[in-house]
Amino acid sequence: MAPSAKQSVNSKSTVALFVTCLVDLFRPSVAKAAIELLEASDLVVDVPLQQTCCGQPQYNNGDYESARRIAQQTISLLEPYDVVAVPSGSCAGMLIAHYPKLLTGEWSDRATALAAKVFELTQLLASLSNIRGPTVSMGPIAYHDSCAGLRELGIREEPRELLKQAGVEVRELDQRDVCCGFGGTFCAKMPDISAKMSDDKLESVRRTGAATLIGGDLGCLLALAGRARREGSHLQFFHVAEVLAAKAVGAGIGENEG
Amino acid sequence: MSASDAEREIFARVRGASSKAAPEFIHRELAELVQPIAAPAEGSSLETFVERIQRNGATLALAQNRQEAIAEVARFVTERHGQRRIVAGHDPRLAALPWRDGGLLPRFGEANGEDRVGVSYATAAIAETGSLALWLNRENPALNNLLVEDHIVIVDGADVLDRLEDLWASKSLRDGSRRPRGLMMISGPSSTADIAMKLVLGAHGPRALHVIVMDKDQR
């Protein structure tokens, strides 16, 4: 279900970037790209230093008590801002779709209020009228929709429109609504099934003929890149923010910076 | 333990886990629920029915009157089976057909496993899904729908209903002692896809379903 009644965003809005823990640890260039893209649209970007993780590992492993405490911490940290941008469908989905039902009473109300201000990055960028990204020159790419972005947030056309505006040819995967096998801790708990799902997805990418896979969720990309590397594939993986900020050059995810 | 112990205990558990509302309240609440939407249709009920039951895999012919209907039955039976015997239930509408004009040899009763073709007269048809409805009784033995190689069903054009719900509005089912023992809605020949997802007709029931619509008003 798509979130309703979103906060309107204008150039005076102060945007908090919720970096997400995976981007923080594995791919800082995604955060840098996100900041550039938001600032290019005249938004004021702030990165709250006290942010850590949205609590999905606890939530999805059924440790609701810890997940609630982490959710409360995240809500307290982000609610002073006008807008929150998240370069991940699954973390944005956690804040938007899951915090309100995880929490009760006053906290649930605060979660709902925050949810109206949280945007997945491409959704936010696509909603801005004055987007000014660079023109990107790269070969055709295949796009992977993350399940949370697609089904919890209804993100489908936004990243494609942005890529098109930047001059990038997007090739569609067959079965583009099927999971890549990441699933957070799922991929570590059920590695063989996860690998089979990733293989199916990678095969689907190969059928497009594109040499690069782009997505909006680093979790999916890490899992797919890790599997591709294990299997000796030369596919390249970048986050959509990196492409839009013309930073998808050099080492892709899981490649040697050399 | 006896069965009635089980019944008492299950009712106690189910009642403990569900409402204790008065029947009037429950009926009112149910009546307030929105009626479900049906599959959309263009054109008349008859046109929709004719199109959809064929899409379900049935063959279909139109007849203006009983003579034409019998001629169609005769054509179908001789072409497919090279013989003239059929089995039909004790429906007065079937009894009244001019079987001899078609050179057909009807046996009235229920199919026994030897009969190749059953002929039934449907109570109604449903446009929404392309279905025939047959109450199971002396007029419509279930075995004639099932235990034959081919099934021919005659239906009056005037008996084509719009949607599934209409079927139940037309029959009074309040009185338990007078309810028929069952109803079959038939929408196509027996089929299966259980072997490698390949669609095969004639799994256990009829291999073909042939519908004859009796419609005086057809153009």
Added chain:
Amino acid sequence: MQQRSTDFLSEASRAIQDSEHAHFREALGTFMPTLRDTAVEEFGGDKRFQALRLQFKAVRQHALHHLGHYLAEFAEEARSNGSQVHFARTGAELNQRVLEICAAAKAQRVIKGKSMVTEETALNAALEEAGIAVRETDLGEYIVQTAGETPSHIVGPALHKTEAEIGQQFLDQHRLGTRELNTAPEMVAEARAVLREQFLAADVGIIGANALVAETGYSMLVTNEGNGDLCANIPDTLIVCTTVDRVLPRTTDAMAMLRLLVRSTTGQPITCYTSFYGGPRRSGDTDGPRQVHFILLDNHRSEILASDYVEMLECVRCGACLNHCPVYMSAGGHAYGWVYPGPMGSILTPLLTSLEASSPLPDACTACGRCEAVCPAAIPIPDLLRDLRAEKHQQRITPRRWRWGIALHAWLVQRPRLYRLFTGLGTGFMHRIAKDGVLTRLPLAAGWLSARDLPAPAKETFLNELRRTES
């Protein structure tokens, strides 16, 4: 049926390595969603179908909320139709009732239509133990029964077998002399002939029910083959085995259910046969059973009704969640180790057996949400699976190293400064030991690394870099 759900991981791995059959499942996973989507399109599109499912959900919720009332109404109306209504608390009790009915009818041969409930109660084994021959007649069930296997899919029980395997099985088991048996139509024709004799010779027919209708005491049966209808109409005794939660208030509600169920199951607007059975033959009728019995099984349904999992009782057993689940398509139905596989099975199995005996199943989900999106009953499947994981966590069924790992991570993320320090040290270390941009060995990451490399973390985390450059 002997439960083997704790072997889920090893059975799934075995299924994945069996590439011939794995390939076949992939075809199922492409084909079935396409059929379903086309049917929804013909219904007027996804929005309209969503509206229908919410309307029907309201009826289901109403029916379950007042289940005591509707169950009593059904029993009363079914009895007024001349049927006998029995109740069974457990699977064993249902089997016992069936055996008693068979004994009273001096039955030696039983034919069955497809019934997941009797799979749940292991009725066939009970009948055979009592010396009664029982024959499954749904083609898929027949194939699986005579192969000594169990269903791998709730709608297509034998979809794990190839055409060639089934052909060979028929050549071996039907003593019909030398013959060609290469195509599905030839195999279907042979099974039809073999089973036709068994239909005609049977003393008792057993079928399941897709729904029970309170206002008329009818049960609804949805099939394409017509086998269930032959079971219901040839033998002198008919037994309908189903569960107490299947009751709908009105026949019109059953019609609404049909629109959702069939499109979600096979992509048809309606099945070839949709039948309502309400009692023995009336005076003057020339066919039909002389006795009709309903056996209504509880087996934990009343507990589910009182629990937070009550929505699971709205499941119509369409199989759409299986057809859309990439985990099911990878692991195959048998890996789930009991009667109900796939997403719906991963919820039902723990509820109908125990969480301990089903412990891997709630984790067999990436929360991708594809099942919920197509579920005609709009059941929040990923949420219910997560809630089961919460119970696993609380009851300490989750392995200790996972619980501690999650707890340690939670402790750390609630201490941002310590978190930055720790992640800074960790990523720095991992960055140094990475080779060619990836890690292939790392303590505590065996799960990830068993199937894939781990892309190397950054030299410095983003937040640490930001803090350093800002200060």
